[in-house]
Amino acid sequence: MANYIFKRLLLMLPTLIGIMLVTFTVTQFVPGGPVEQLIHQIQQGRAGMGGEVSAGVEGLYRGASGLDAQRVQELRELFGFDKPAPQRFVEMMGNYLTFDLGTSYFHHQSVIDLIISKLPVSISLGMWTFFLTYLTCIPLGIAKAVRDGSTFDVVSSTVVLIGYAIPGFVLGIVLLVLFGGGSFLDIFPLRGLVSDNWSELPWYGKVLDYLWHMVLPVTAAMVGSFAVMTMLTKNSFMEEIRKQYVLTARAKGLAENTILYKHVFRNAVIPLVTNFPGAFLAAFFTGSLLIETIFSLDGLGLLSYESVIKRDYPVVLGTLYLFTLLGLVAKLLTDICYVLVDPRIQFESLDR
Numbered sequence: 183m184a185n186y187i188f189k190r191l192l193l194m195l196p197t198l199i200g201i202m203l204v205t206f207t208v209t210q211f212v213p214g215g216p217v218e219q220l221i222h223q224i225q226q227g228r229a230g231m232g233g234e235v236s237a238g239v240e241g242l243y244r245g246a247s248g249l250d251a252q253r254v255q256e257l258r259e260l261f262g263f264d265k266p267a268p269q270r271f272v273e274m275m276g277n278y279l280t281f282d283l284g285t286s287y288f289h290h291q292s293v294i295d296l297i298i299s300k301l302p303v304s305i306s307l308g309m310w311t312f313f314l315t316y317l318t319c320i321p322l323g324i325a326k327a328v329r330d331g332s333t334f335d336v337v338s339s340t341v342v343l344i345g346y347a348i349p350g351f352v353l354g355i356v357l358l359v360l361f362g363g364g365s366f367l368d369i370f371p372l373r374g375l376v377s378d379n380w381s382e383l384p385w386y387g388k389v390l391d392y393l394w395h396m397v398l399p400v401t402a403a404m405v406g407s408f409a410v411m412t413m414l415t416k417n418s419f420m421e422e423i424r425k426q427y428v429l430t431a432r433a434k435g436l437a438e439n440t441i442l443y444k445h446v447f448r449n450a451v452i453p454l455v456t457n458f459p460g461a462f463l464a465a466f467f468t469g470s471l472l473i474e475t476i477f478s479l480d481g482l483g484l485l486s487y488e489s490v491i492k493r494d495y496p497v498v499l500g501t502l503y504l505f506t507l508l509g510l511v512a513k514l515l516t517d518i519c520y521v522l523v524d525p526r527i528q529f530e531s532l533d534r
Contacts, residue, residue: 323415
């Protein structure tokens with residue numbers, strides 16, 4: 183096991199560097215980079231992107247005379263584009279190895295601090311979506327597998343598939359119209375994680391207020407994964423129930439619950455476990471742009487979108503580095519979970 187883990191850790195480095203190299207190369211050819219966008223904003227008479235560019239840039243503009251070549255060069259130096267691309271990439275990766283992800287061009291804040299400031303929103307949305315999906319879909323999938331072909335199975339499959347066909351952002355809009363003070367009921371809040379008077383509430387009031395704000399966005403976010411997880415659980419259990427060892431256990435007179443939860447469950451849960459680490463990290467460290475936009479939640483999804491639009495390369499590359507690293511770790515944890523759940527699988531066989 184230690185050998186396999188060591189080899190996987192060694193493979194992470196070239197994989198990580200390769201992904202970062204491809205992305206960095208692409209950013210060099212994308213038109214409308216940060217320097218060009220800033221020049222356009224200055225020439226339009228504004229000293230920055232929505233007032234976010236530092237005051238040091240304002241002195242580069244000379245009114246009607248515009249920006250000459252020297253001023254443009256000063257802007258390039260300000261953003262670090264005066265150095266050759268290979269040098270910038272090597273320096274960037276050297277900093278990333280110490281988790282120095284740089285400073286945002288437009289927020290004037292370190293990328294790490296920026297990510298941390300957005301995490302509460304994405305963690306709140308992801309945590310509840312992840313746990314409620316698993317806690318609901320696994321029992322529902324088991325019940326559907328046991329009652330395959332029954333009225334319960336048909337009706338529940340119809341409901342979850344209809345839900346799966348509705349995009350999460352569409353459901354979010356429908357929920358706001360129906361329950362967020364739109365044309366019908368005014369039950370749930372429209373925006374944010376907490377109310378404006380949250381700090382004045384008692385501790386139990388804060389908890390209830392936070393949970394009340396989470397109902398609609400979590401419901402909208404769960405739709406996409408709900409049907410997939412339910413049907414995956416059902417199909418996995420049905421495949422195991424039809425195997426010979428289940429027939430043998432029944433022939434020996436074992437109770438159905440004993441067969442289902444002592445023998446079938448351990449084998450059927452393997453496909454679910456393989457998705458667990460990746461889904462767990464994704465739930466905590468990524469955000470849904472559309473859900474966050476609809477419910478006015480300022481999380482990582484909105485940050486990623488804005489950084490791409492503004493060509494805020496430190497944020498784009500810094501978040502990519504962090505999420506890629508977490509993704510590679512999740513893959514390793516998936517293999518480890520495989521072995522823990524199913525002793526028949528050995529690291530030696532995975533290594534081939």
